[in-house]
Amino acid sequence: MAEASLLTPHAARAAPAVGDGVLLSVSDLRVRYRVMGPIKARLLGIQNRFVDAVIDVSFDVRPGMTFALVGESGSGKSSLGRAIIGLTPIHSGSVVFDGTEPLKGGAGELQAYRRNLAMMFQDPVASLSPRLSVQTLITEPFLIHNLPERDLATEAKRLLGLVGLPPDFVSRYPHQLSGGQARRVGVARALALSPKLIIADEPTAGLDVSVQGEILNLLARLQRELGLTYIIITHNLAVVRHVSDEMAIMYMGRFVERGPTAEVFRAPSHPYTHGLLAAQPNPDPDKRRDNVELQGEVPSLTRRPSGCEFHTRCPHVQDRCRHERPLARLLADGREIRCHFPLAG
Amino acid sequence: MADAAAPLLRIENLSIDFQSSRGPVHALRNVSVDVPRGSIVGLVGESGSGKSTLALATMGLMQNNAVVKGGRILFDDRDLLTLNAAELRSLRGRRISMVFQDPMTALNPVLSIGRQMIDIQYRDRGNTVDKRRKAADLLRRVGIPDPEQRLGQFPNEFSGGMRQRIAIAMGLMGNPELLIADEPTTALDVTMEAQIVHLLRLLRRDFKGSILFISHNLGLIAELCDYVVILYAGEVVEHGTVQDIFHRPRHPYTEALLVCDPARIEQVSRELPTISGDVPNLLNPPSGCVFAPRCPRVFEPCRDRQPGDTALSATQTARCHLLNGGAHG
Numbered sequence A: 001m002a003e004a005s006l007l008t009p010h011a012a013r014a015a016p017a018v019g020d021g022v023l024l025s026v027s028d029l030r031v032r033y034r035v036m037g038p039i040k041a042r043l044l045g046i047q048n049r050f051v052d053a054v055i056d057v058s059f060d061v062r063p064g065m066t067f068a069l070v071g072e073s074g075s076g077k078s079s080l081g082r083a084i085i086g087l088t089p090i091h092s093g094s095v096v097f098d099g100t101e102p103l104k105g106g107a108g109e110l111q112a113y114r115r116n117l118a119m120m121f122q123d124p125v126a127s128l129s130p131r132l133s134v135q136t137l138i139t140e141p142f143l144i145h146n147l148p149e150r151d152l153a154t155e156a157k158r159l160l161g162l163v164g165l166p167p168d169f170v171s172r173y174p175h176q177l178s179g180g181q182a183r184r185v186g187v188a189r190a191l192a193l194s195p196k197l198i199i200a201d202e203p204t205a206g207l208d209v210s211v212q213g214e215i216l217n218l219l220a221r222l223q224r225e226l227g228l229t230y231i232i233i234t235h236n237l238a239v240v241r242h243v244s245d246e247m248a249i250m251y252m253g254r255f256v257e258r259g260p261t262a263e264v265f266r267a268p269s270h271p272y273t274h275g276l277l278a279a280q281p282n283p284d285p286d287k288r289r290d291n292v293e294l295q296g297e298v299p300s301l302t303r304r305p306s307g308c309e310f311h312t313r314c315p316h317v318q319d320r321c322r323h324e325r326p327l328a329r330l331l332a333d334g335r336e337i338r339c340h341f342p343l344a345g
Numbered sequence B: 001m002a003d004a005a006a007p008l009l010r011i012e013n014l015s016i017d018f019q020s021s022r023g024p025v026h027a028l029r030n031v032s033v034d035v036p037r038g039s040i041v042g043l044v045g046e047s048g049s050g051k052s053t054l055a056l057a058t059m060g061l062m063q064n065n066a067v068v069k070g071g072r073i074l075f076d077d078r079d080l081l082t083l084n085a086a087e088l089r090s091l092r093g094r095r096i097s098m099v100f101q102d103p104m105t106a107l108n109p110v111l112s113i114g115r116q117m118i119d120i121q122y123r124d125r126g127n128t129v130d131k132r133r134k135a136a137d138l139l140r141r142v143g144i145p146d147p148e149q150r151l152g153q154f155p156n157e158f159s160g161g162m163r164q165r166i167a168i169a170m171g172l173m174g175n176p177e178l179l180i181a182d183e184p185t186t187a188l189d190v191t192m193e194a195q196i197v198h199l200l201r202l203l204r205r206d207f208k209g210s211i212l213f214i215s216h217n218l219g220l221i222a223e224l225c226d227y228v229v230i231l232y233a234g235e236v237v238e239h240g241t242v243q244d245i246f247h248r249p250r251h252p253y254t255e256a257l258l259v260c261d262p263a264r265i266e267q268v269s270r271e272l273p274t275i276s277g278d279v280p281n282l283l284n285p286p287s288g289c290v291f292a293p294r295c296p297r298v299f300e301p302c303r304d305r306q307p308g309d310t311a312l313s314a315t316q317t318a319r320c321h322l323l324n325g326g327a328h329g
Helices: A037-042 A077-086 A107-116 A132-146 A153-164 A167-171 A179-191 A208-225 A238-243 A261-266 A272-278 A317-324 B051-059 B085-091 B113-119 B126-142 B161-174 B190-205 B218-224 B242-247 B252-260
Strands: A023-032 A048-062 A066-070 A093-096 A115-118 A197-201 A229-234 A246-251 A253-258 B007-018 B025-035 B040-044 B066-075 B096-099 B178-182 B209-216 B228-231 B235-241 B307-312 B318-319
Touching: A023 A077, A037 B218, A048 A077, A048 A253, A066 A077, A066 A238, A066 A272, A077 A115, A077 A197, A077 A229, A107 A115, A132 A153, A132 A167, A153 A167, A153 A179, A167 B066, A179 A197, A179 A208, A197 B025, A197 B066, A208 A229, A208 B252, A238 A261, A238 B126, A246 A261, A246 A272, A246 B178, A253 A261, A253 A272, A253 B218, A253 B318, B007 B051, B025 B040, B025 B051, B025 B235, B040 B051, B040 B218, B051 B066, B051 B096, B051 B178, B051 B209, B051 B235, B085 B113, B096 B161, B113 B126, B113 B161, B126 B161, B161 B178, B161 B190, B209 B218, B209 B235, B218 B242, B228 B242, B235 B242, B235 B252
Parallel strands: A066 A229, A066 A246, A115 A197, A197 A229, B040 B209, B040 B228, B096 B178, B178 B209
Antiparallel strands: A023 A048, A023 A093, A246 A253, B007 B025, B007 B066, B228 B235, B235 B318, B307 B318
């Protein structure tokens, strides 16, 4: 369903195809959380009182592309998204955006960075304050960023138009919105400051399939018309296949496989990727699986397995995997994987 | 015992209203569902279609503002709607049990798993040692390692997938004939979801019970179920075997649901199909076909007259004007 375009000249930006330059470059990023204080750790005799939610993550995002971060709960995908936007401090590594390193600069630099970058949070109803009207919610970014000269009522209607909601929604409150409408308000809020990059954390979780398509189509249309770049964080592989150009699969905070989405789906190379794809239920009753490829669950981050962290669940584990941590290596088709015995490629 | 050919659960023309300040919400209207003995029946519908209402009505756990306007819920030929609280209680847990959506809130956080699993055997004779052994045995069957040790642990010490396994073990405790599973995997990751679905399949084989499996995930339904019932805005629009529904859908809503599932779209596309419009307001359901306002193939009679059920084969039935002599295919 094609929606009418409602762009004002102010918001319209040339819409490039996926460009060659690099908009966002993340290198060797590590996010570390403190689990307990030094005294408690000493009393309990625990050596490592930190967990690393994200380890050694490096990737580039080119303008106009959609990069998907995939992983199970606890794999670090949300931590990575939050670290990029500066909501979670980074322990080491760097985030370079448009040639600058905003997270290492002062507060002013960070604020300027956050005008170019917006985050759509996971639960749209919970992330909207129940006591604020839709107009207040979607124009709040102007106040936060000291742009009061804008006519907020006009801006609110423009933003609602962009996301395909009627202008009289300005006076509604979150409890009067359906799940899909709340999601659209979340998109409108993210679009308020005309960012270049939007990080969408589970943009379709909890939506019915028919509504899920509407939200994804909206994001695709906005990308075409506004030249937006997306990082989409999700566990829904069926969606990733359709909407992303490149993807990375995370396991225990590391990228185990990264590369062009089409290649990863065509021939998954890391056993974990293969297992994740095989775990997707097949909507054809004649193609039922009778075995489960990936057994068990992700180990605790406080007790990282030695060697390859996936070896405890890997169906192809060999002795070397238990002792030696695989390094990232590049395949011919541009994919990067961390596995001693890759399946293909 | 009733005769073996009759379905274990037969819901007949069930209508349920919810009282609200703006008048009654007609949440279920003339819904009929059969669960044959030993089968897994999938109940599919979007949010607000009434799937959970149906499950809770079968369990006798309806909210206070729910009113049954008509119909019967026959379990083994007894109408559950005519039973009193004590009679229902004697069925629940023993012959019918339920696994809820959210394993985080289904368990009591301040009691150990063992304590909870022993408590729910309150009807059985025998001492605590035997009950504890039975609890450990069930945990082992749902795939929890070291069950003896883990009985002493509390729900927060288990992962989400483990908690759902425990909830399933508790549901199976009384060896029920009917297990109602209301979206048991929505809170879980895909690898855990695949394991739980596999587990349900093995348990059906071992326990020989029937399962009413509620989900909006078409992949899981195709993977697990024998029969499928499609619910839309409080009405059953189509039902049939899993092959009927996935290979030969006849109702436009069923077709649209299948088309919209991104997992079924072979060709990669940024423009995904959707069902335009919104679910009707059930305070005032449409006078004609309930799907008419969103149907891509709507024609004259749809908006005024309710379609009747058309039997398409021995197993498949759909409720659509296109199917009873409509030449507007």
